[in-house]
Amino acid sequence: MAANTASPKTMESNHKVASVVATGIFVILCIFIAFPLVAGLLASFRPGRELVQNGLAINWDFSTMTLDNYKYLFGVGGGNSKVDSAKYFMWYKNSLVLTILTVILTLLVCYFVAYGLTMYKFRLQGFLFFMVIATMCVPFEILMLPLYQEVTTLGLIDKMAGVILPGLCGASTIFFFRQYMQSLPKELLDAARIDGCTEYGISVRIMMPITKPAFASMAILCAMGSWNNMLWPLLVFRDTSKFTLQIGLNTLLTPYGNNYDLLIAGSMFGIIPILLIYLIFQRYLIDGMTAGAVKG
Amino acid sequence: MSKVKKLLFSQKVAPFVFVLPFVLSLLIFWAYPLISGVIMSFQDINFGNRTFVGLDHYQKLFKDKFFITAVLNSVEYMFLTLVLMIPIPLLLAVLMESRLTKAKGVWKVIMYIPALTSVVISGMLFRMMFSEADGSQMNQLLAFFNQAPIAWLKTKWTAWIALLLLCMWRWTGVNMLYFVSGLKAIDTSLYESADIDGATAWQKFRYVTLPLIKPTTIYVITISVYAGLAMFLESFMLWNGNSSPKNIGLTIVGYLYKRGIEKNDLGYACAVGMVLMVIALIINIVQLVATGTFKKEES
Incomplete structure (x- = not known):
């Protein structure tokens, strides 16, 4: 009996060893995860031709490191620097504008739709919510070609509306707002009605402020999706001056590898906005991301 | 008024x-x-002229060897990502939520970062890491084990290592966080009573954690099935365009894009899309029946 039960002292040291092992697993994992980005960041301080010749690798020879790529990116390098820099920041600006517009419009529309679906009892309510789920079950890639034709017919090619409108009622965003609102007390609505507030007034002045945390988490997810979106904008934007950053960077990936200075510096600089938003708001992000996962 | x-x-x-x-x-x-x-999908579309062709496209599809390659690749990719992207993140989540792991917040924040990078950027980084140049990351690793450098992206199985690592790199952290939130919803008193009954760690995992985390598991499986079957941009970026040697990276959506956008054969491409939808629906229904989701609703 006594042999089977470990003494408190060995148990404590066992726990310590296990704790070091468990934490160590995550340390090693995080090193692997950080590796491509760190290697990419280091490579952005080296001539692009090295990247073409050697691929991505950790190079301990720091003598060839320069700021040239970034000088080129900001238009103060030699050659076509000014032209390329102007092009790059035009894409950057397009992406920023598109992302901001997408986030604001999507969030507002999805909020009101979810509000209607959650706060009232009406005919078709169940059916409409079923349709929200149904839209999630059809991969976008299947709708892509007919939608592309439709958008062409509507004259929305090369227009931001062509990218924003089809995704405006994002099913997962509606779903998340609904999940969040279900936990809010509906008595608030009746109280506001007695005070003479209109139905629309209640949704904006009473419920919207309470839903702020949901807005925060959806804003981050939506911003990430929009900033990194590639396939659909690639079809809608034809004109180089309308390109978003992701499409623009993709055009730099030529088989000749003559643009890699700009590509690698531009890629690293292109992660910054989304990384900043993430680091500031990451607490909300995890709530938003996992909304659908717990209740299934 | x-x-x-x-x-x-x-x-x-x-x-x-x-x-x-x-x-x-x-x-x-x-x-x-x-x-x-x-x-x-039942029409031939040539510069706006549409002619009804019935099931022609579908008949052609099942004889089209590029399409068959694409379907096999997509289904294979989906299964491999399921094998890699469900158990590993689940175990990591259990480890993360155990009392053993210190500084949890730091690891969670870092593990999510790859998901912030776009396919363009992450694809480019992996393309460079797996470049056939002698000095590329993976060839350096081979050199360390005294092996000759290889052209990673030109043979299927080495290229797929890159493809699957890219997927794991980007999504392991995300899937882990899904499982973490699932674990947090489990009542801790269940573990306490399991402790009193003298359950081992494995028994607790098998009889408490696994059944109670099922809704999360089903959710993650569902999104992974769709993402795996509809994979396209990862392969597009890894091979710098929509063509890979011997079509080792050709997927269903890649073929849909090739026929619909590059060759402007919209009718045929739409038929490709319909097949994709049927495959996705079948796999999802099988999955939902197998995991007993429908049963729960009946009772």
């Missing part, structure tokens, strides 16, 4: 005003393209 206004502001009409954008969007940007996709 005021009568109209009164009606518009009534509790009966207001909900319809709220859901109107969704109804419009559903009709214009979902139902319409879906139906026209089905119709187009």
Whole structure:
């Protein structure tokens, strides 16, 4: 009996060893995860031709490191620097504008739709919510070609509306707002009605402020999706001056590898906005991301 | 006028005003393209001229060896990502939530970062890491073990290591966080009573954690099935364009893009899309039946 039960002292040291092992697993994992980005960041301080010749690798020879790529990116390098820099920041600006517009419009529309679906009892309510789920079950890639034709017919090619409108009622965003609102007390609505507030007034002045945390988490997810979106904008934007950053960077990936200075510096600089938003708001992000996962 | 206004502001009409954008969007940007996709798959479309060809496209599809390669690749990719992206993140989540791991917040924040990078950027980084140059990361690793450098992206199995590592790199952290949130919803008193009954760590995992985390598991499986079957951009970026040596990276959506956008053969491409949808639906229904989701609703 006594042999089977470990003494408190060995148990404590066992726990310590296990704790070091468990934490160590995550340390090693995080090193692997950080590796491509760190290697990419280091490579952005080296001539692009090295990247073409050697691929991505950790190079301990720091003598060839320069700021040239970034000088080129900001238009103060030699050659076509000014032209390329102007092009790059035009894409950057397009992406920023598109992302901001997408986030604001999507969030507002999805909020009101979810509000209607959650706060009232009406005919078709169940059916409409079923349709929200149904839209999630059809991969976008299947709708892509007919939608592309439709958008062409509507004259929305090369227009931001062509990218924003089809995704405006994002099913997962509606779903998340609904999940969040279900936990809010509906008595608030009746109280506001007695005070003479209109139905629309209640949704904006009473419920919207309470839903702020949901807005925060959806804003981050939506911003990430929009900033990194590639396939659909690639079809809608034809004109180089309308390109978003992701499409623009993709055009730099030529088989000749003559643009890699700009590509690698531009890629690293292109992660910054989304990384900043993430680091500031990451607490909300995890709530938003996992909304659908717990209740299934 | 005021009568109209009164009606518009009534509790009966207001909900319809709220859901109107969704109804419009559903009709214009979902139902319409879906139906026209089905119709187009029965048509030949040449510069706006449409001729009805019946099941021709579908008959051709099942003899089209590129399409068969694409389907096999997509299904294989989906299964491999399921094998890699469900158990590993689940175990990591259990480890993360155990009392053993210190500084949890730091690891969670870092593990999510790859998901912030776009396919363009992450694809480029992996392309460079797996470049055939002698000095590339993976060839350096081979050199460390005294092996000759290889052209990673030119043979299927080495290229797929890159493809799958790219997927794991980007999504392991995300899937882990899904499982973490699932674990947090489990009542801790269940573990305490399991402790009193003298359950081992494995028994607790098998009889408490696994059954109770099922909704999360089903959710992660469902999104992984769709993401795996519809994979395209990862392969597009890794091979710098929509063509890979011997089509080792050709997927269903890649083929749809090739026929529809690059070759402007919209009818045929829509038929490809319909097959994708049928495959996705079948796999999901099988998965939902196998995991007993329908049963739960009946009771």
